[in-house]
Amino acid sequence: MTSLYFDIADNQWPLIYHEKYNISFWGLEKLHVFDAKKWGNIIKHLKEGSFIDDDAIVQPNEAQKSDLLVVHTKKYLKSLKWSVNVAMIAEVPVVACLPNILVQHAYLRPMRLQTGGSILGGKLALERGWAINVGGGFHHCSGEAGGGFCPYADITLLIRFLINAGKIETAMIVDLDAHQGNGYERDFIGVPEVYIMDMYNKHIYPRDKDAKRAIRRNVELNTHVEDLAYMLQLRQNLKAALQEFKPDILVYNAGTDVLDNDPLGLMRISEIGIIKRDEFVFQICREQRIPIVMLTSGGYLPKTAKIISDSIINLHNKGLISGKREKGVQ
Template sequence: MSAVQNRKEDKQPHRTNLYFDIPSTPWPIVYSPDYNITFLGLEKLHPFDSGKWGKIVNFLKEEMMINDETIVRAREAQEDDLLVVHSKRYLNKLKWSFIVATITEIMPVAFLPNFIIQRKVLRPFRTQTGGTIMAGKLAIDRGWAINLGGGFHHCSSDQGGGFCAYADITLAIKFLFERVEGVSKAMIIDLDAHQGNGHERDFMDDNRVYILDAFNRYIYPGDGYAKRAIKWKIELEWDTEDSEYLAKVEALVAKALHEVTPDIIVYNAGTDILDGDQLGGLAVSPQGIIKRDEAIFKAARINKIPILMVTSGGYQRSTARIIADSILNLHHLHLIDQRLI
């Protein structure tokens, strides 16, 4: 059995500040300024835009969709929250700066005192992780939720990598299984350009979680063992464009939802499928990404399944604008709104 399943399901849930009643007036959109990573310019040594989450919020504010009072402020996941999935051994490894440098792929981090790394690098990751967990409950309560961060799909219970230090997708699902009555089956739709090997390893032997993953077959992580957990798989070729990409994704999602009706969909909406992304290797246009997100939310709405979206990877400066445009499109099509669904 996986490390995640080894936990006793009948164990009394721990005390947490991540599950609480949220008024119905804010949008079920979760964010905190603490998501953004800035420290001595080190963030510029990785192609990921570590301030993209704040840029998304600013774009949505400019379009008058949200303001600071109408979104949900994310809270940082504490150690007891993380231990729902992660081992104490793994969390202790993050106290070594070299380990964090390896996970974030920013090697100068190895030479910094760990207390700085905890505050400037890992705390933003923990806050985004808390945001995903919070958004899981919001999705059940409101029918949908978007965490403007999160999507750390390369991290499993005992190993980080690929700029992913905490397994927020696994945590959000485990919190729902343990704390929300009536939630016993989840579907992960992972449409980041990279294989989501972290949650795949975590749910390898857990038949309550059905994983659909579409990814570039030639790039990181190439985790053959983790692929065994994928129920529905699309291995894409270099430079796959809109028409082929959308046709394959929409067909597979329809097939998956015909076979299984989950209690929640966790949608990992990476934008590294964008044409020109140096790490994704695909060639989907901005409008293709917007159409992709639209298709997933339409499928959730038609099938009356709550959906949680996280933003995951994307390695071009234009991705924040595209994510904001996609959210605005969902709103204009009435696929998301403030009202209870």
């Protein structure tokens, strides 16, 4: 049995966050371009907007070794006990010099909490029609290897937990992070029950040709793509994907590194472009009555947190999410 699945109160939203999501290497996290406080800042902005309070937020449990072994190999999990290996995944070389007990506490435990949040999000999306994990989306990690700041395969775990529990038979992953989601793609090569649509900048990391074999709808974009061309590609391809495949759940990897001036995404999507992107994905899921779980994934500018919170508020204002249980969902 897992402690990651549990029921939530009627007054709680399927909005998942834990204050220990945030990473602190005693200032060393600033050596990476990622905003290690992004997740907390999203919640801060939501509270400042009087959108939500602590009582409405769902706190996940930390994924334990037994949970991680549903997807991860023992060899991979054992490799995380060496700080040099974690440093390569976190992309902060100095972490290799730290005692592993500190690395576990400061980096890997927050990531295990976020992974627990993603797994719980799958269950809650089926029950409420939607769920948002204010974290997760570690799409560069597979069962056998981490990379690109992603130490745990939370997307693969989310889907495998639902299938193993008999809650779903099929799933669709829609990955709109600027980078190719090569981790879960490697896990789902040759798995017809999982449909992958990946829309990314083809000129940047990871350029994983082998992982592309798992993608059913591969949308490769050029550097500096702007709103109009981006939304056209999204609308055409997501509509076509849902004509080809009817999933029991849609996992939305909503990376905001597509934002103009993001140092790694190298795309030119505006703030309103991201908000409209999220709105479209949630709208089409509502129209087709497909439960959706959103993960926040990449996004490397300080203003990213405010954009995500604005997008969540917009989803509510447009009637696409609410704290009430949706009619007709499980």
